[in-house]
Amino acid sequence: MSFWTAIVVIVAILAVAEVLKAKHRARHGSVADGSEHQPLAQREDPALKREVEELRERVKVLERIATDGRDTRLLSDEIEKLRDK
Known part of the structure; x- marks a missing residue:
């Protein structure tokens, strides 16, 4: 060799x-x-899970605020398009 x-x-x-x-x-x-x-971080972190749920609720509220008084179907479609990007 x-x-x-x-x-x-x-x-x-x-x-x-x-x-x-x-x-x-x-x-x-x-x-x-x-x-x-x-x-590695624990896969099931209760504090993280709770925070994610709170953020989801906040996003729902913000979407509701944004859609009040407007054509909700059109605005919902715009929101979905922004999510897809």
Whole structure:
């Protein structure tokens, strides 16, 4: 085996090892941030869920305010077009 073949094999082994380590970390819920590993945020965060619900309610109220006194069907279509963008 030549010197350069050995270098290529070593680099390939290191690359495969890094991929396997990243896969292992992802499976167990941690992400690499430089040299430190931080756990991922909890999937079910009650405070976050509550805040999202509050924001949805606020958007509904704002849509209602915007549609008062106007042709609601036309305005609703405009809102939906803006959401699609």
